[in-house]
């Protein structure tokens with residue numbers, strides 16, 4: 289399959305249509321009578337630029353049949369104030385059954401560097417007087433203009449929110465962090481049918497079909513704390529493997545759950561459900577039309593600029609990767625690997641981002657400002673970048689699914705950072721369910737090699753770390769001296785506060801992931817002065 293399928297084209301048309309506010313003539317509006325609240329999944333905003341932002345909701349009343357089969361017209365308002373007295377923009381969007389009754393509104397023409405409030409409305413309630421259903425109110429913002437100075441950016445990075453592994457108190461506490469942005473770095477859902485010692489049950493079994501994935505997203509988005517986190521500020525999102533299947537690579541299936549005859553179809557369904565539930569632009573789909581990548585691409589990697597203060601690069605290291613090599617027992621999926629016994633380990637032909645995305649990133653780096661007052665270059669990506677050798681002493685044992693398993697590609701990435709003199713590079717990641725903080729090295733095998741950035745990875749919102757890891761942390765830190773801090777116990781998120789002179793990163797940890805009423809505390813705090821001197825300050 290080298291071209292998008294017809295159904296994919298149809299999907300693109302639907303997405304473009306529902307994102308453009310003025311698509312259907314008034315006579316075509318459909319306003320079914322909805323007997324119960326259709327806004328049960330809350331609202332979200334995301335993919336912000338200096339002049340536009342995406343507003344999102346998905347209609348899911350208790351009686352889904354009451355939505356009918358025709359496109360449903362949802363009205364929306366974006367205002368300067370929380371009471372919606374000064375409405376800046378308003379319009380309609382179509383929520384179609386084919387896209388799970390999701391609505392994506394791309395509001396343009398906004399003022400840069402400004403906060404707004406938004407809400408959705410749907411007519412036809414059964415209260416006898418025809419009052420509208422009104423969604424919760426969301427708060428969103430535009431970014432500073434690309435060439436404008438900006439004095440402060442506060443973002444949270446978070447990942448891995450396995451439902452059955454805990455409660456979302458992290459999302460509740462995050463709402464007090466006064467954030468400009470949330471960077472979500474993958475594993476928004478997990479495809480599993482459940483877990484041992486589950487804190488709360490998932491509904492449905494393994495997710496395979498479009499209906500399965502939709503139901504799993506709906507389950508997550510039923511959580512009030514997560515809804516609140518979406519409503520507080522815009523999100524930038526990327527995915528990892530579990531939005532489709534554990535350890536999948538491009539169009540090669542991973543492991544766990546039923547074997548599916550047509551993995552490409554499963555991935556299509558999963559990607560569509562992802563689009564339906566995230567505040568993404570229709571262009572993530574339409575760019576695929578120009579693509580020569582096989583399968584139905586969803587182009588979510590992207591670069592956005594927060595004024596002169598920061599370039600944000602959002603990467604996708606799952607959709608285009610070569611499969612992991614030397615997995616134990618010759619199986620699909622991942623494992624630790626004795627590197628000395630694996631010939632293909634550092635094969636330069638293998639890529640994690642895919643060669644197209646690698647070139648795109650190298651090109652973006654080459655155009656980044658390198659002047660004395662250049663801002664921060666922030667990479668939001670899925671996994672731990674730094675080398676993690678689990679074997680004390682001369683031998684080397686590493687995990688083959690992370691960057692370690694793509695060491696030549698990692699050298700190209702850090703080589704590009706070095707070659708382009710990328711200023712103040714900060715790598716943010718997830719995936720490992722543990723906190724790791726360290727220096728990004730041009731050659732991880734040589735502790736004296738140049739540092740070209742700093743890294744803050746993890747932890748997870750809820751997902752469990754591998755058992756037994758915490759006791760070994762001192763050993764791992766000694767073996768991998770580019771790291772300055774690690775913790776395998778805490779669940780939570782990180783807050784990165786960028787100013788022109790320094791970055792302050794605070795690792796935030798919930799007291800008990802098993803409790804909805806968990807408290808929050810600071811696990812550790814770091815300062816990175818522009819020029820990349822990294823110190824722990826608390």
Ligand code: FE
Nearest residue numbers: 448475719751
């Ligand atoms: Fe995860």
Ligand code: CA
Nearest residue numbers: 679681682683
């Ligand atoms: Ca070793």
